[in-house]
Amino acid sequence: MSCWETIQAYAFRSLGYGERLLPRGDFTLCQHFTLIGSGLIWNIYFGLLALIAGFLLANVLAVGKASPRAWIAKPADWFILVFRGSPLFIQFFLAYFIFLELKNAGILPWLTSAWSGALVVLFLNTAAYSGEIFYGALKSVPKGEVEAADAYGMAGWTRFKRVIWPTQMRLAWPAYTNEAIFLFHATTLVFLSGFPAQRQQGDALYYAQYFADKTFNPFVPYPILAFYFVLVTLVLIFLMGLINKRLNRHLPQATRTRVRFRPVLMR
Amino acid sequence: MFEFCSDPAALDTMRWFACFFTTGKHQLFYWSFVTVLVLLAITAPTALAFGFGGAMAARSPVAPLRWFGKGYISVVRGVPDIAFFLFFVIALDQGFEWLRHQAFCPDWTDAIRQGNDFIVCAEAKMPLSTAPQWVHEVYGFFLAVLTFAIVFGAFAANVLYGAMNAVPLGQVEAAEAYGMTPRQAFWRITVPQMWVYALPGLSNLWMVLIKATPLLFLLGVEDIVYWARELGATVLPRFSDYPHGDWRLYYFLFLLVFYLAFTRVSEKVLARITVRLSRGQATLGAT
Numbered sequence A: 001m002s003c004w005e006t007i008q009a010y011a012f013r014s015l016g017y018g019e020r021l022l023p024r025g026d027f028t029l030c031q032h033f034t035l036i037g038s039g040l041i042w043n044i045y046f047g048l049l050a051l052i053a054g055f056l057l058a059n060v061l062a063v064g065k066a067s068p069r070a071w072i073a074k075p076a077d078w079f080i081l082v083f084r085g086s087p088l089f090i091q092f093f094l095a096y097f098i099f100l101e102l103k104n105a106g107i108l109p110w111l112t113s114a115w116s117g118a119l120v121v122l123f124l125n126t127a128a129y130s131g132e133i134f135y136g137a138l139k140s141v142p143k144g145e146v147e148a149a150d151a152y153g154m155a156g157w158t159r160f161k162r163v164i165w166p167t168q169m170r171l172a173w174p175a176y177t178n179e180a181i182f183l184f185h186a187t188t189l190v191f192l193s194g195f196p197a198q199r200q201q202g203d204a205l206y207y208a209q210y211f212a213d214k215t216f217n218p219f220v221p222y223p224i225l226a227f228y229f230v231l232v233t234l235v236l237i238f239l240m241g242l243i244n245k246r247l248n249r250h251l252p253q254a255t256r257t258r259v260r261f262r263p264v265l266m267r
Numbered sequence B: 001m002f003e004f005c006s007d008p009a010a011l012d013t014m015r016w017f018a019c020f021f022t023t024g025k026h027q028l029f030y031w032s033f034v035t036v037l038v039l040l041a042i043t044a045p046t047a048l049a050f051g052f053g054g055a056m057a058a059r060s061p062v063a064p065l066r067w068f069g070k071g072y073i074s075v076v077r078g079v080p081d082i083a084f085f086l087f088f089v090i091a092l093d094q095g096f097e098w099l100r101h102q103a104f105c106p107d108w109t110d111a112i113r114q115g116n117d118f119i120v121c122a123e124a125k126m127p128l129s130t131a132p133q134w135v136h137e138v139y140g141f142f143l144a145v146l147t148f149a150i151v152f153g154a155f156a157a158n159v160l161y162g163a164m165n166a167v168p169l170g171q172v173e174a175a176e177a178y179g180m181t182p183r184q185a186f187w188r189i190t191v192p193q194m195w196v197y198a199l200p201g202l203s204n205l206w207m208v209l210i211k212a213t214p215l216l217f218l219l220g221v222e223d224i225v226y227w228a229r230e231l232g233a234t235v236l237p238r239f240s241d242y243p244h245g246d247w248r249l250y251y252f253l254f255l256l257v258f259y260l261a262f263t264r265v266s267e268k269v270l271a272r273i274t275v276r277l278s279r280g281q282a283t284l285g286a287t
Helices: A003-010 A029-065 A070-085 A088-104 A114-139 A144-150 A156-191 A202-216 A221-247 B013-020 B024-059 B064-076 B081-104 B133-166 B169-177 B184-221 B225-232 B248-278
Strands: none
Touching: A003 A029, A029 A070, A029 A114, A029 A156, A029 A202, A029 A221, A070 A088, A070 A114, A070 B248, A088 A114, A088 A156, A088 B184, A088 B225, A088 B248, A114 A156, A156 A202, A156 A221, A156 B081, A202 A221, A202 B081, A221 B064, A221 B081, B024 B064, B024 B133, B024 B184, B024 B225, B064 B133, B081 B133, B081 B184, B133 B184, B169 B184, B184 B225, B184 B248, B225 B248
């Protein structure tokens, strides 16, 4: 089988299209690259959707945690505490068994499959981590800016939308970029935890592990996986850098904060 | 465990649970918590040592050593840690067996990698196929510790590298003005002062390390996740005196609470250490 045929057969294998059987022997480098790349579709799917949905919830959580009313602040605080204080791996397992119970009760039976259930967990998890980042940024919005907004007669929603939120995002963005990168790294856990890979449709790590198990040679599939993830990381840094540039566009050149990959947080 | 446990089917709820939670398998479950704590106790200092070595290498005036240090830090951090765990467990095992193979069977002529097999002579097997079960378990645990240390060593190296550079340059210059060699200045001035700068990063790393311990399950160690799955799964009356339905949800809920408590306690302790270490330092947090 030529490399082009392999790509045709396996490029969308992780979604269930193409050849049904995975390669069994005489593994070529082309098969490694195609299948692991095919699995990467799932990582990008999980990462992107969880990132977008998590961003929205994180904003709500950050404002909630900063609220002076205890009945709003406490639940937000507890939510962040639970999701940041426990391992994502355990959260996946626990969520899967909860979804299983729900399925037995006839509620939302589709949540037990990875495409939805794992996405929900990742969404809640990243919302908690980013919520904490946004909360920290909200607390460090300069007082003078808020006072200036007051002086202009802005209040409530207008003040938040026009003054506080843009500065909050600007301050949080470098840390949030790291969180986004780690979210993509965390997507590799999905098929190793409770969620089953149906009909061998898994993510990049699932296929890398498949090759490593079959060939008993970890030195080929894992570096390929690493290559793909470094690529994803670079693209992500580039995109987040563009947003960062826009958030900082009103500042003089020298004071702008640059996005740098500085991973200090991890799950 | 208790005398009244001889006929579980006839017991009332309280006693049934008292018997159920003291079965042999449950005791293994409790011991696996000790496994996790032992892993943390061994891994944390080992990773710190790896990190110290990595940071020193990254600061080295010798270029190849510096490249190695910086490469180690950035490669391990740029790739999902789970991939590294899965990779190192096999790679280290094969590496050890290959080294032993070279040492013990020099006149072995066949290739080690034959197609999809990795074949070394019988004397080079790690552990030997005649070794008792506990040797296999200890070896698996040892591989897991080493893997954790390599991965978290890179993170620690990053933190310590930053901390070493954060020590005010004037301190080192003053040391040199007193006639200390660079080596003396490093050990007597930089190292004692860097900890307070390293502490926030190291605290964070400790939390991350705690939260990474369930990944032991993926490395083939019979840890708390393994036993929670085993014990929680549905048990039919045919196979056990204690039949029950699918209780995995409750077992994992227990694990979640365990980790929450663990991270919470760690947070408090680390806050105290920070206060203690800041004493007498020229920083804002000092008292």
